Amino acid sequence: MKVLDLQCAHQHVFEGWFASEDDFNSQLARGLVSCPLCGDQHIEKKLSAPRLNLRAGKQDATPAPASGVAMSNHPAHAELAELQARMLRAMREIVANTEDVGERFAEQARAMHHGEIERRNIRGSATPEVALELIEEGVDVMPLPLLPPAKETLQ
Template sequence: MIRYALACDHAHEFEGWFGSSDDYEAQAAAGQIGCPVCGSTAVTKQIMAPMVAGTKRNAPDMTPAAREVMMQALAQVRQHVEENFDYVGEDFADEARAIHAGKSEERGIYGEASLAEVRELAEEGVNIAPLPPASPPTKKAVH
């Protein structure tokens, strides 16, 4: 299940649970998602922070081995994107919109976008995700 933060055109905010992003898109296109406050079906997804269990204050510290496994997995994701997706640099927002609208070839892309551009893309229903950060350079011993 996917939980989305939603808002209607009257700025009422609420949550919705969907089996998949395709389920959300189909229901939204059919006008089946209504605001529980006013009933408006002009509903959009809002920017959401990922759900993270616990906080630094109440979550146990991650072991060094677990942290290393997580960092390796993130590095593999980034490497896969860099090797298989097209880098479009500062044109990311425009190219993502063009792909979404069917005006550009359907393919994986990555690049840079401002926070404002990311918010606009999300409001427009363009599926995007942040790229894991690059690994910091390895420290070298200096004599």
């Protein structure tokens, strides 16, 4: 198994697991590798240090980070990777706990605000102008840049 540190054109860093270097190159050429945050397919491999488990079996071995995010030796890289991982987890939680009403978002939000339908957690799409109108009307909405890859299960 080959674990690679990858980065998209928007500087999002993430980890990819592949059977081999050839497998990575093949998937990249076929457009199967994309950024889990923005969906960008312009991916490049970054330098990464191998993880050597030289203390196997010793009690004082340091456990791997719980975040599941690949970390480089540079502190800024580690902070950025953790921030991106938290953002992706938050977006997935929003998707899991809301109903997607799509283009009917403004209509549904207004109807709930006026007591015409039962309140529930919804998400959908609206133009910036319509979102501003909802906010000015006192409708509780929160515009979010919900990225399409957040709707998918990543491995």
